[in-house]
Amino acid sequence: MGSTTDGLIAARGFVVLEDDQRYFPPYDAIPVARRAALAEHAGLAEALQSLAGRIDAPTIQRLNHEVDGRRRDPRDVAAEFVKTLF
Numbered sequence: 001m002g003s004t005t006d007g008l009i010a011a012r013g014f015v016v017l018e019d020d021q022r023y024f025p026p027y028d029a030i031p032v033a034r035r036a037a038l039a040e041h042a043g044l045a046e047a048l049q050s051l052a053g054r055i056d057a058p059t060i061q062r063l064n065h066e067v068d069g070r071r072r073d074p075r076d077v078a079a080e081f082v083k084t085l086f
Contacts, residue, residue, distance in 0.1 A: 003027065004057050007064025029055040054085060 002009070004016050005027055031048035038045050059081075066077045 005060040005064055007061060007066070007068035009061060010065045011069030027057050027060070029060060051085070 004024075008014075009016060029051075031051055033044060033048055063077055063081055066072045067074050
């Protein structure tokens, strides 16, 4: 058992089965930040909001695979992903 966003699913050739009984809740990414960080960095709230609803489970799995399966630096993977959005 694992998470549908686990990067090793693709790396190990596993297949995610359909959860037709809805046993597991959906995995939705949401932007989260401390109030102090939002106050300190102008534009941070807007930047985070621009990501809302744009990162689905298959995308997270692909990004996790880059880090876990291909051993890439998470910062590089995140930076490349953000560039594809804008």
